Amino acid sequence: MSGGDQIAPDGVVIGIGVALAFVAIGCLGNYAATSSALQKIRDAPFVHVSDLRSLLNGGGGERLVVVRGVIESKSAIKGSCKSFWPDILVSKQSGYRAVVIQSSQKFLFNERYPNSKEVVASALRDQESTLTQAVPFVLVDSREQPLSDYVVVDLNGSKHPLPLTTVYRKMLPMPTSPLTCQQALRVHEEALRVHEYPVCMVDEEKVLPLGKDVTAVGVCSSKDGVTRIKSCEDLPYFLGEKTQDQMITDLSCKSEILFMSGIIVGFVSIAVLGYVITRKWNKWKKQWLERRRQQRNRISRRRGFGRGSV
Incomplete structure (x- = not known):
C-alpha cells in the first residue's frame, strides 16, 4: 500500500x-x-397567584417562581364591559374565545422525477405561512372567584413555545385549472428536470383559550401595584400544561x-x-x-x- x-x-x-x-x-x-x-x-417556590404579592413584598425585587393559574383576559380584571370584547380574540373557524390565535396555511408540493434513480428521500415538501395574533392576558387562581389577585403575563422577548390547542384543521385540495398548473410547474435544474406542483393546502388554527390551566415559570416582579411575570432565557419552559x-x-x-x-x-x-x-x-x-x-x-x-x- x-x-x-x-x-x-x-x-x-x-x-x-x-x-x-x-x-x-x-x-x-x-x-x-x-x-x-x-x-x-x-x-423555585411554587405559589398561588393570590400569594405572589406577599412573596414579593417579603423578599423584594425579582424572584423566579412557578405559578399555576387560569388564563383570563386583562379586560375582565378591569371590569369594563365596553372593553371586554376588543381585548378578546374570537376564532373565525371554531368560535373559541382566546388570547392568542395562530393561523397557518401549509402548501404541500409533490416533486416528480422522470428518472427513478433521481428520486430523493422525500417526495413532499411544504411551504408554510403563519399569522399570530395576541392580546394582553393574566393568570388568576379561578375564574369563579373574585378577580382581585392576578399576575400579568409578559410575552415581550419570549421565544418559548406557547401551549396552543388545535381547534381547526382541514386539508383542502388545490384547484387543477390549466393556469394554476402552469404557474406551479417549475424546473429547478435542467439536468435533473425536477417538476413540482401543489397537491393540497392544510388550513390550521391554534388558540390559547380563556379558562385554560397553565403553569408559568419565570421571573416575577411587582411595579406600581401590578404583578408581572416574564420568561427566563436560561429555562426551557415559560407557559405550559406540565406541573x-x-x-x-x-x-x-x-x-x-x-x-x-x-x-x-x-x-x-x-x-x-x-x-x-x-x-x-x-x-x-x-x-x-x-x-x-x-x-x-x-x-x-x-x-x-x-x-x-x-
Missing part, C-alpha cells in the same frame, strides 16, 4: 474521531445547561441521557483518536527501526570495504 493510500484512511478516521469529540462536547454542554435549569426550577414535578422529571431524564451520551461518545472519540495515534506511533517506530537497520548495514559495508582495501 502506498503512502497516499495509508494517509487517506487515517485522515478519515481522524475526522470521525474529531466529529465525535465535538458531539460529546455538545452533549456535555447541553447537560450543563439542562442541569442548571433543573436546579433553578427545583429551587412543576413533571418539569423536574423531564429535565432529570434529559440530563441523564445527555450525560451518558456525552460520556459514551467521548470514550468512543478517545478510542478512535487513540487508535489513530497508536497506529501512527507504530508506523513511525517501524520506519525509525528500518532506517537504523539500513544505517547499520551501510556502516558495516563501509567497514568491510575498508578492511578489504588494506
Whole structure:
C-alpha cells in the first residue's frame, strides 16, 4: 500500500474521531445547561397567584417562581364591559374565545422525477405561512372567584413555545385549472428536470383559550401595584400544561441521557483518536527501526570495504 493510500484512511478516521469529540462536547454542554435549569426550577417556590404579592413584598425585587393559574383576559380584571370584547380574540373557524390565535396555511408540493434513480428521500415538501395574533392576558387562581389577585403575563422577548390547542384543521385540495398548473410547474435544474406542483393546502388554527390551566415559570416582579411575570432565557419552559414535578422529571431524564451520551461518545472519540495515534506511533517506530537497520548495514559495508582495501 502506498503512502497516499495509508494517509487517506487515517485522515478519515481522524475526522470521525474529531466529529465525535465535538458531539460529546455538545452533549456535555447541553447537560450543563439542562442541569442548571433543573436546579433553578427545583429551587423555585411554587405559589398561588393570590400569594405572589406577599412573596414579593417579603423578599423584594425579582424572584423566579412557578405559578399555576387560569388564563383570563386583562379586560375582565378591569371590569369594563365596553372593553371586554376588543381585548378578546374570537376564532373565525371554531368560535373559541382566546388570547392568542395562530393561523397557518401549509402548501404541500409533490416533486416528480422522470428518472427513478433521481428520486430523493422525500417526495413532499411544504411551504408554510403563519399569522399570530395576541392580546394582553393574566393568570388568576379561578375564574369563579373574585378577580382581585392576578399576575400579568409578559410575552415581550419570549421565544418559548406557547401551549396552543388545535381547534381547526382541514386539508383542502388545490384547484387543477390549466393556469394554476402552469404557474406551479417549475424546473429547478435542467439536468435533473425536477417538476413540482401543489397537491393540497392544510388550513390550521391554534388558540390559547380563556379558562385554560397553565403553569408559568419565570421571573416575577411587582411595579406600581401590578404583578408581572416574564420568561427566563436560561429555562426551557415559560407557559405550559406540565406541573412543576413533571418539569423536574423531564429535565432529570434529559440530563441523564445527555450525560451518558456525552460520556459514551467521548470514550468512543478517545478510542478512535487513540487508535489513530497508536497506529501512527507504530508506523513511525517501524520506519525509525528500518532506517537504523539500513544505517547499520551501510556502516558495516563501509567497514568491510575498508578492511578489504588494506
